[in-house]
Amino acid sequence: MLSSRNILAIIIAAASVTSCNKKPLDLAPVSSFGVQADSMNASHDGASYSLGSPATFNFTGNPVAVTFYSGEIGHNYIYRNRTSAAGISRLIFTNALNAGTQANSLHVMLSTDFKGVVSSRTVVQGVVTANTLVYDSAATQANIAAASWIDVTPSKLATNATAVTDTIDLSTYAAAGKKVFIAFKYTAQAGSIQNKWTITNLTLSNNLSDGTIYTIGNLGAYNVPIVNYGGTTFSPGWMAFPVANTYNWTITAGTSLVITGAATATDATSNAEAWTFMGSIDLTSVTPDMGVAVKNITTAVAPFKYLYPAVGKYDAVFAATNLTAYTQDTTTRKIPVVIK
Structure with missing residues (x-):
């Protein structure tokens, strides 16, 4: 047909x-x-x-x-042309602390004015190398520093390898046509084993009063289809960026976000900071x-x-x-x- x-x-x-x-x-x-x-x-x-x-x-x-x-x-x-509707915006994800005991090393952050990670594709003899991104570190760090970030970290993250599922209500920040970035911020201190975090089963959804639930973000790569009631939208994708030290988030599209700091106290010679971002995305989106x-x-x-x-x-x-x-x-x- x-x-x-x-x-x-x-x-x-x-x-x-x-x-x-x-x-x-x-x-x-x-x-x-x-x-x-x-x-x-x-x-x-x-x-x-x-x-x-x-x-x-x-x-x-x-x-x-x-x-x-x-x-x-x-x-x-x-509703054939509807792309936005007021609902309850929920971010749900599972997290596990697989190594380390440093406190307050993971934060969930939200911004309505972050200008994004600045990057470009590598060009070799006039040909774009599609899978190689070159970061403009200075410009990206400036964007992170200039943005207004709201800490929406849940009160009970995992304390060990036993996974915990958290739900964050982001409805306060939802407004039709106003897009947001959602980020996981990792920090680690020098002098002791630095934490390893694993994020899985992540969904961002718009939940309407009639019981419909529209998935508007997940761990899928950029432009990977998301199907809601037979209609298709696309994942905004994730981008990782190290701010201090070289430890960075590993993004396995559709599966997980993982970051591992220094595995021993001897290796933990300096502090670390790394971000991974999803967005921009309208929290009122529907398919x-x-x-x-x-x-x-x-x-x-x-x-x-x-x-x-x-x-x-x-x-x-x-x-x-x-x-x-x-x-x-x-x-x-x-x-x-x-x-x-």
């Missing part, structure tokens, strides 16, 4: 052919499109089905494209709701069946579109559906 994007591409291609021929496609007005469920109630303003029985929808008219929004979570027509393409320019009108997986009330919406090189016409038809 073709996706909504593929359908749009086919429609545009058909419109372009029409434009070249200077003859508009002979399409009926989209207003002639109609939908009726096979189990309409007496007033014909809704339909009801028993759980396990598919809803069947019959069409009239012949639009170029029809997209179906079931009304389930993640598939509501009214737009998705529809299912049920008809395109290459297919004929046919009954459409859909099996709802749970008891409930749903607003099924069909969005129909006609498009030529000269006009575009879109309409929707809504049928309330009850699954008993």
